[in-house]
Amino acid sequence: MIDAPHIIPLDIHTDNITDVTCQGAHYDATSSVWYTEPHELNETLHDYVYDTDSFNIVAPYYLVITSKMACWTCQQSTRIHGVMFTRFIKQNQDGKGWQSVQRNSFLFHINYLPEEIKKNIKASNYYLDKSKTTGLRYWMNHCEICGERLGDYELFCVEDDAFRLMTIEKLLRANVRKVNKLFVSMAGNPADQNSKDVVRYLCDARFVMNGPERL
Incomplete structure (x- = not known):
């Protein structure tokens, strides 16, 4: 638990640890995230x-x-993309602190992505759109063939979704790419609705075994 209403993420690499620690940078051991608070930001940490x-x-x-599925509309095979973490921090619902998490989790309902992260995802059929x-x-x-929107609720939140309960066999056939750069985003923020609405944006990545074939 990070007991601070506002933090500033720091993109720090191993060879800089000694210098930034002396300058007031904080390290959350559970999530492996570096940060500082606004009142502690100085010229050295600003870099x-x-x-x-x-x-x-x-x-x-x-x-x-990156996996594949059959489009709900045209039934053709299309690539789908999901962002997954093994550790992270998330802001508490009341906005008064940050929770440290070490768990395989998918992130979805992403409202905002910095430009650098958009480029690192490298997916032409994954872009900002409005859910019907x-x-x-x-x-x-989006389907690469017909352009149909493949919403996150169906991909991450239902019983037989494409990502949350992905089988190990399917995971082995998928393209899994690790990006060794800091990830920062806003997710689950219902910008078009009442600010009090709660929108789910994280789920466990379980990777289940395929069951025996039915005769």
Whole structure:
């Protein structure tokens, strides 16, 4: 638990640890995230600041998992992309602190992505759009053939979704790419609705075994 309402993520590498620690940088051992608080920001630490204003998720690195599914509309095979963490920090719902998490988790309903992270995801069919079902605007997958929106609720939140309960066999066939750069984003923020609405944006990545074939 990071007991601070406002933090500033720091993009710090191993060879800089001694210098930044002496300058007041903080390290959260559970999530492996470096940060400072606004009143502690000085000229030295300013060189490591990740330049973003709106965020409620910070991770030291991230995995981009690219799999395939049949489009719900045209039934053709299309690539789908998911962002996964093994450790991260997330802002508490009351906005008064940050929770440290060390768990395999998918992030979805992403409202804002910095330009550098967009480039690192490298997916032409993953872009900002508005959900027909919820009316929320977030980064979502689209069919590469017909352009149909493949919303996050169906991919991450239902019983037989494509990512949360992905089988190990399917994971082995997927393209899993680790990006060793700081991840910062805003997720689950219902910008088009009442600010009190709670939008789910994290789920466990379980990777289950395929069951025996039915006769």
